[in-house]
Amino acid sequence: MIDRLLGRLLRGRHAGEEHLLNRDLRLASSLATIELTSTAFRPGAVIPLRYAGEGVGDNVSPPLAWRNVPDRAVELVLNIEDPDAPFRRPFVHLVAACIPPSASGMAESSLNASSFSTQRELGLTTFRKLGYGGPRALPGHGPHTYVFQVFALARKSGLGSGMTRDDVLRVLQDNVLAYGELRGVFERK
Template sequence: MISRIIGKLLRGRRAGDRYLLWNELPPSPGEVVLRLASPAFEDGMLIPARYAGKGVGENVSPAFSWSGVPDHAVELVMVMEDPDAPLRHPFVHLIASIPAPIPSGLSEGELSAKAVPPGVTFGLSTFRKPGYSGPRALVAHGLHRYLFQLYALGQPSGLPSGAKRAELVTALTGKIVARGRLCGYFERT
């Protein structure tokens, strides 16, 4: 009951797109577009409840596939942000670094901190936890967008395990050779 009231009171408050990593890292000349997809949901569609966060869903990461990664890419960085959270900055749900050899995707659950694929390094979410934290917006706050952003790098990022969102701009600037994103929606009524 209290969470529903808080969600309604904060309904007009949103972090907005300004501070999304996507917008803080403008494209460089020569950058190519990656295609990022998931069999769990299409771009612009609802994310199934199975992938929602702890206490709402099963908090399992969706499977992902991508194409268009340049041959000279040495690392991928995936970031999931919610720009509709009632905070000053988007809520970070995932920071993951995937080194070469670069796969063509990840299976369901592979972005969980409990089942880390070889070589994958996790930064910390806004919850200060490594790995995937699924959608878990405030009850009655309205529909939220969840942006999965994938960056292919021509040089290693140097991101350490436990890196925070604030470190990403510096770590990725000048190294991005391709990028793509996938947007899903989720709402708690």
């Protein structure tokens, strides 16, 4: 009940697209060459309830696939943000680094802390938890866009478990060869 009232009161407040990680990096649009997709939802479509966060859905990370990673890439970094959250900065739902550039995607649930490979590193979400934290927009706040981002790096990031979005922002500066994004929508009425 209180969540719904809070959602309605904050309905017009949003962090904003201009604060997404790829915008904070001021990346040239010519670097947006990686195609990021999911078999769970089409670009711009509703993210199924299965992938919504704890208490709302099953909190299972959706399957992701990508292509057109540059041959020179030495590492991939994944990030999921909600720019429609009523905060100063987008709400971070995932930070993952040290993903081999030879990987072509991530299977369903592979970004959850309980099943994440030791070859990769998970960072902290805004929930202050490691791994995937699915959509949990405030009820009544309206539709939220969830922006899945993949970055191909020219140099190893050196990021370790427990990294934050700010850590990622620091190491991605002048280190991104290419990136891609996939957007999905989720709303709690």
